[in-house]
Every structure is written in structure tokens, then in C-alpha cells.
Amino acid sequence: MLVRLYSAALRGVDALEVEVEVNHVKREKFTMSLVGLPDAAVRESSQRVLSAIGNSGLYFGNGLITINLAPADVRKEGPSFDLPIALAMAAVGMERELPHPERYCVVGELALDGGVRPVKGVLSIAMEAKKQGRTRLIVPVENAAEAAVVEGIEVYGVESLHQAWLLVIGELLEVPEQRDLQGFIDGGSADFVEDLRDVKGQFHVKRALEVAAAGGHNLLMVGPPGTGKSMIAKRVAGILPDMSLEEAIETTKIHSISGKLNGRFKVTRPYRSPHHTISDAGLLGGGTHPGPGEVSLAHNGVLFLDELPEFKRQTLEVLRQPLEDGSVSISRASGSVRFPCQCMLVAALNPCPCGYYGDVKRECRCSPYQIEKYRQRVSGPLLDRIDIHVEVPLMEFKELRDEQGGESSAEVKERVVAARSRQRERYAGHERVYSNSQLPSRLLERYCHLDDEGVSYLEQAMEMLHFSARAYTRILKVARTLADLEGVESIGVNHIMEAVQYRTLDRKLS
Structure with missing residues (x-):
């Protein structure tokens, strides 16, 4: 039978x-x-x-x-x-x-x-x-x-x-x-989200964070210990737009197959912060029976890499292509599997091993050789894939005592949602393009057109700062986001100038 x-x-x-x-x-x-x-x-x-x-x-x-x-x-x-x-x-x-x-x-x-x-x-x-x-x-x-x-x-x-x-x-x-879809969503994992108002001072860093969230750009923060880099990173998810039903289902699927769902629907954008001792398979996925890694568990959310140079260089290098493509392909003898990883990368590092290189108040104890070796752990190609670089300096006492603390996450999120809405309308006819960071090179000229003044300024910046071709495209995408935050369609020279400022660390860390 x-x-x-x-x-x-x-x-x-x-x-x-x-x-x-x-x-x-x-x-x-x-x-x-x-x-x-x-x-x-x-x-x-x-x-x-x-x-x-x-x-x-x-x-x-x-x-x-x-x-x-x-x-x-x-x-x-x-x-x-x-x-x-x-x-x-x-x-x-x-x-x-x-x-x-x-x-x-x-x-x-x-x-x-x-x-x-x-x-x-x-x-x-x-x-x-x-x-x-x-x-x-x-x-x-x-x-x-x-x-x-x-x-x-x-x-x-x-x-x-x-x-x-x-x-x-x-x-x-x-x-x-x-x-009961709505009931399942309402009973889902509404993780506690930290508020940006808790961060004292660092207003230029908050501005960079807003720009990064508005365009889905990768962000790198550089500064000495204790300046709030990790604290700021934990608040990125709180200013991102809410997930759509399609994004929530896709994110829930990934967490379900990895056994991390616990019967709860994913309603908030994931925030993953792996330790720097993580293996290649732990970060990208793999194993004998391939499963999703941290970069896929952060799909539609935030992947935070603290102490970036402490990660193994090989681990960081294999991260380059997934950041570019938005997916990870793992091949084994039994076949190939693909995991999506369209996430926002936020990274933090110190300027040197002791953390105080360039600080006017504390003396750096590192030798030039140690500083150079430390910086070389982060390759130029990886830096090119991070759209925004921002320095996070030590704060003054009066900034720490400021009771107002600036805008809340809800206020910043409102502007971010408005900018993302403009991007969705603009790219509605293009498949798999939802934000400025995903804009392919073939569409740059169409959606990131510059006037003569903007072209002249960007040309001078490229020659003086020795930017790569990839850095050029990143500058245009960030400038497009800055224009969207202002609610204007044309990119002005002021947008190009601010976008260039977010690339100045290329010289210091390359």
C-alpha cells in the first residue's frame, strides 16, 4: 500500500x-x-x-x-x-x-x-x-x-x-x-525604541543621521571613546519610516527560518549589533546547512558595526558586495541559496587604537606605525560604499547639562518620512528602487542633474580631495537626499557642498 x-x-x-x-x-x-x-x-x-x-x-x-x-x-x-x-x-x-x-x-x-x-x-x-x-x-x-x-x-x-x-x-x-492579520501585527514584537532627544549635543551628527535615514545611506561615525557613537546608532531605527506590510512579512520570514521569531510578528525595523569577534558565516550567513547571517537578520532595518577596525579584515571585505547588491548568495555542493540584506549600515570607529588621535585635550599614546596599521584595517573600497562619514568629537560640560537635548525621534522621523515619500513617487516606475541609496548609475544623470555651478564645484572637489568614481556617485545620491529633505526637486550647489563634507574622511582613513 x-x-x-x-x-x-x-x-x-x-x-x-x-x-x-x-x-x-x-x-x-x-x-x-x-x-x-x-x-x-x-x-x-x-x-x-x-x-x-x-x-x-x-x-x-x-x-x-x-x-x-x-x-x-x-x-x-x-x-x-x-x-x-x-x-x-x-x-x-x-x-x-x-x-x-x-x-x-x-x-x-x-x-x-x-x-x-x-x-x-x-x-x-x-x-x-x-x-x-x-x-x-x-x-x-x-x-x-x-x-x-x-x-x-x-x-x-x-x-x-x-x-x-x-x-x-x-x-x-x-x-x-x-x-487576524491586524491582531497578529498588533501583538507583534514592538521592540522598545530609544529616543534621539536623549542624545546631548552632537547636532551635526544628528543632522548626518537624519540625512542617512532619509535616503537609506550607510553611515560611518569617527570619534574618541565616550562621545555617544553607540548611543546615537541605537536610535537610527526610531527615525526610519514604519515598515510596510510587504516589508514586515519579508522580515518576519527571515526571522522565522532562523528560529528567532518566537511566534511574534516583526512590526519594528530590526536593529542588529554583532560583536567584532563574529565569523564570516555569522555575519553573512552560511554553515553546513546555509542560514541567514546578521546582515540578513537586519534586512529592512539597521546593521551596526561598532569598533569597525576590530572586525577581521576578511569579514569586512566579504561584506562589500552584499552592501552593493542588497542580497547574499551562498553556494554549496547541494545548491545555492539567496538571502536578502537590504539594510542600512551604521559603523563606528576610533581615530586610533587608544582613541585620542587629534584630540586637543588628551594626548594620543599611539605611534605613527600603530595608527597607520589601525587605519589600514578598513579598506578604501569599503569606505567608498559608506555614503556618509561624520566626526563625533568630545562634548563640553555645558552640552552635557543641556536639559532640552534637541529634537525628538518623532520630529526627525516626520521629515524622514516626507523625504522617503518623495523618493517612492519619483522612482515608482523603476523596479527595486525605493530610496536614493538604491539609485542605479544609469539613472543618476536623470534624477541627479546638476547646474553649471554645481558641476564646477564638484569638479574642483574631486580634483582636490582625490575622490574615486564610486565616491562621486555617493555624493550625487546624498545631494539628492538633501534636496528631498528641503522639498525641492533641483539639486543646488549648497546640497553638493554639504554632501562633499560627508566624504572628507576618505583622506584621513584611506
């Missing part, structure tokens, strides 16, 4: 439908084989499945049982195939025909007592099930609300193998999980 059910395997941020085929040949001795490129977690499912079937009052029968996970050339990972395998084995063992098995997509990990445990990536699996025409999705009860976000498919949350069995044979008439 042959029984077929449908499940799904994760591939990057998406899912791929998997056919779970179980064939039973009656014999005196029980043997079981599992084929279809299963990993260790899937191969171990046999022990969990057999125990769960027995403890659920079901029967798998004697004889030769062959389990095939198709397509056979795609590696199957994780324990999410436990539930469909157990249901199919119970069907062949009890010689029970399943009514309309083609309707179902089933995922879930089994406990030895037959309980069903939550799995990762349910949102992606639900979207794939709908794409393949499945009308019913059986998932662990903890994952039901997440899966119900997808419209057009009935989601059933189950707590045990026995409950799932009654459901697929038609003896249990469950009401599907109600699609």
Missing part, C-alpha cells in the same frame, strides 16, 4: 514542496528505510515517529516500510517532516485510505509521547503551500497564528499526532485558525 502526503523544505528564505511517500510491503519482520537526501535530524525521525505512533494509539504494522522524500536531489533538513511521515505510516499500517490527501500540507516535529512541537519557517511554508494549490495546512498550534497570515489557505493548529490523525481522516471537524 502506498500513501502520499505533502510537506515542505526550507530553501533560503523560501520553501520547496516535498512529497512524503510511504510504501508498505507485508512481511514478518519489521524494517524501515528513509531515502531522499535526509540530513541527520530527518534520519533520526524514525525513532521519534515510531514512539509517537505507539503512544498515540495508532499502528504502523509489520513488514518493509520505505519512506521517500521527493524531489530526491534536494537535501531535507530539520525535524518538520516528523508529522507527515507519522500520518502516512499510520495510514499504511492501519490500511486506511486518506480522503483527499492532495488538499493537505503538513509540518511538525513530534515528541515521543505524540505531542507536536513548533518548527521554523512556517510563514514561508504557508506561502509555498498556497502557491502549490494546497487548501489546508496542518501545523503545530504554536505556529498557527503565523501561518494564518497567508490568505487563501485554511490553517489548522494541532497539539498531538492523534488530533492530526483524526483531522486528516475526516473524523474531527476543526474550525480553521481565523486570519
